[in-house]
Amino acid sequence: MRLNRRIHLYSSVLFALVLIVTNVLVYIVFSSLTIREQQDRIVSQTEKVADNIRLSANDLPVADLLRAYVPLEGMIRIVAQQSSNSLLVTSPNEQQLSQRPVAYASSLVSQVVKDNGHRYVFVSVPIIWNDGRVVNVQVTESLKQTESYLNVLQLVLLIVTGLAMIPVFLSGQILSRIVIRPIAALTSTMSEIRRSGHFKRIKLEERSQDELYEMGITFNRMIELLENNYDKQKQFVSNASHELRTPLTIIESYASLLKRRGLERPDLFTESIEAIHSEAVRMKEMTEQLLLLARHEEQWNLKLEPVDLSHQAAQLSREFWQAYNRRVEVVLSAELQAEAELCTIWTDGGKLRQLLFILLDNARKYSSEDMILELGFDDRSLDHSEHHEAGTRNRYIRVIDHGIGIPATELPKVFDRFYRVDQARTRQDTGGSGLGLTLAERIAEALGATIRLESEEGSGTTAIVTLPATAQHMAGFSANSN
Numbered sequence: 001m002r003l004n005r006r007i008h009l010y011s012s013v014l015f016a017l018v019l020i021v022t023n024v025l026v027y028i029v030f031s032s033l034t035i036r037e038q039q040d041r042i043v044s045q046t047e048k049v050a051d052n053i054r055l056s057a058n059d060l061p062v063a064d065l066l067r068a069y070v071p072l073e074g075m076i077r078i079v080a081q082q083s084s085n086s087l088l089v090t091s092p093n094e095q096q097l098s099q100r101p102v103a104y105a106s107s108l109v110s111q112v113v114k115d116n117g118h119r120y121v122f123v124s125v126p127i128i129w130n131d132g133r134v135v136n137v138q139v140t141e142s143l144k145q146t147e148s149y150l151n152v153l154q155l156v157l158l159i160v161t162g163l164a165m166i167p168v169f170l171s172g173q174i175l176s177r178i179v180i181r182p183i184a185a186l187t188s189t190m191s192e193i194r195r196s197g198h199f200k201r202i203k204l205e206e207r208s209q210d211e212l213y214e215m216g217i218t219f220n221r222m223i224e225l226l227e228n229n230y231d232k233q234k235q236f237v238s239n240a241s242h243e244l245r246t247p248l249t250i251i252e253s254y255a256s257l258l259k260r261r262g263l264e265r266p267d268l269f270t271e272s273i274e275a276i277h278s279e280a281v282r283m284k285e286m287t288e289q290l291l292l293l294a295r296h297e298e299q300w301n302l303k304l305e306p307v308d309l310s311h312q313a314a315q316l317s318r319e320f321w322q323a324y325n326r327r328v329e330v331v332l333s334a335e336l337q338a339e340a341e342l343c344t345i346w347t348d349g350g351k352l353r354q355l356l357f358i359l360l361d362n363a364r365k366y367s368s369e370d371m372i373l374e375l376g377f378d379d380r381s382l383d384h385s386e387h388h389e390a391g392t393r394n395r396y397i398r399v400i401d402h403g404i405g406i407p408a409t410e411l412p413k414v415f416d417r418f419y420r421v422d423q424a425r426t427r428q429d430t431g432g433s434g435l436g437l438t439l440a441e442r443i444a445e446a447l448g449a450t451i452r453l454e455s456e457e458g459s460g461t462t463a464i465v466t467l468p469a470t471a472q473h474m475a476g477f478s479a480n481s482n
């Protein structure tokens with residue numbers, strides 16, 4: 001059974017059961033209250049009749065008194081304690097009541113009895129007769145009129161139940177359509193995606209912010225994630241096949257050359273080994289960068305911790321001196337020199353180190369002079385609000401070189417994948433793959449930071465990283481990552 005029919009059936013049956021149970025309870029409560037009210041009324045009337053008969057028994061014949069007080073549909077009689085006979089009078093249409101057995105009661109009796117399929121109220125009231133005897137004045141009155149009213153009520157409730165089932169049936173159908181519509185949209189969209197091979201999103205109506213709307217949002221976010229991963233995978237395959245083709249061709253060429261002439265020419269052997277090693281190292285670095293860029297943001301696994309910027313800058317400076325024999329001068333602003341603890345911010349130390357290493361490595365490749373790593377406060381907040389406390393102000397890190405610089409026309413393109421400035425930034429000179437700044441930009445985005453370049457051709461380049469003072473910009477990202 002399809003889900004819409006199941007919802008329609010279950011909702012209709014449930015509403016019908018609720019309606020039927022409600023009407024049954026209404027009927028039971030109303031009939032009980034009505035019969036109780038009739039019973040109380042007959043008890044009260046019987047007590048009054050008993051008093052009137054006792055007071056008038058000396059003046060009028062008892063039979064005449066009974067005929068005067070007999071119910072319209074019932075019987076009245078007087079029962080003595082010591083005798084099985086009784087004096088009774090019945091209404092014309094209730095003659096069969098005279099056949100009911102005689103029973104004396106020493107106290108007030110009120111009950112509902114059945115006779116020939118009809119219900120009656122039987123009331124027995126003991127009184128002291130004029131001669132000192134205790135007798136019962138017993139009244140039996142029919143509930144036919146009350147039963148007639150209850151039958152009418154029963155019929156009305158049945159009709160109302162039948163009429164109410166029409167909107168219940170229609171509302172169940174409408175409810176099933178409302179529930180099924182977004183599910184059908186999801187199914188149709190997924191079928192369309194499978195058929196066309198293109199990712200699509202469902203259209204959402206923002207009139208109701210219910211669970212179905214949230215399901216649609218979740219589906220669209222999932223499709224967005226799948227599309228991003230698919231695009232990254234496709235781009236990774238394209239980039240890898242494009243960029244790895246050249247080093248693989250070089251390695252294959254030198255390997256073939258070694259195979260043919262390596263034993264005859266030692267100089268060629270050394271050249272080939274160095275070339276193969278160089279291309280293999282470059283392939284390894286490029287592959288690692290491509291794999292990192294192919295990851296989705298949720299897979300970066302950021303780890304927030306307090307990071308001392310001055311300590312990390314000094315460590316990078318020492319490492320560049322030892323590895324490349326290049327000097328990196330660390331410069332702190334006056335405020336950071338005055339209060340060293342302000343150099344500490346909450347961020348991912350490993351990713352920040354990787355970002356700075358990329359920028360310093362670029363500066364090293366394209367400049368032969370000393371580099372500068374400058375730390376300070378940036379009063380321009382990422383959310384464009386004013387910060388008055390030093391501990392909540394953003395920090396900046398500037399990587400400054402005095403190299404060849406970047407032409408103004410090329411500056412907006414340097415963060416594109418595999419882009420290299422034509423004049424001097426070639427692979428032969430630097431060994432770069434054009435992925436460094438792209439990766440740096442991705443890392444900066446993950447850290448909630450911004451990165452921009454300022455450059456003048458022939459004078460040098462400054463890379464400026466603006467870091468948030470707290471981890472609030474990374475809160476959502478970090479929660480997904482962990």
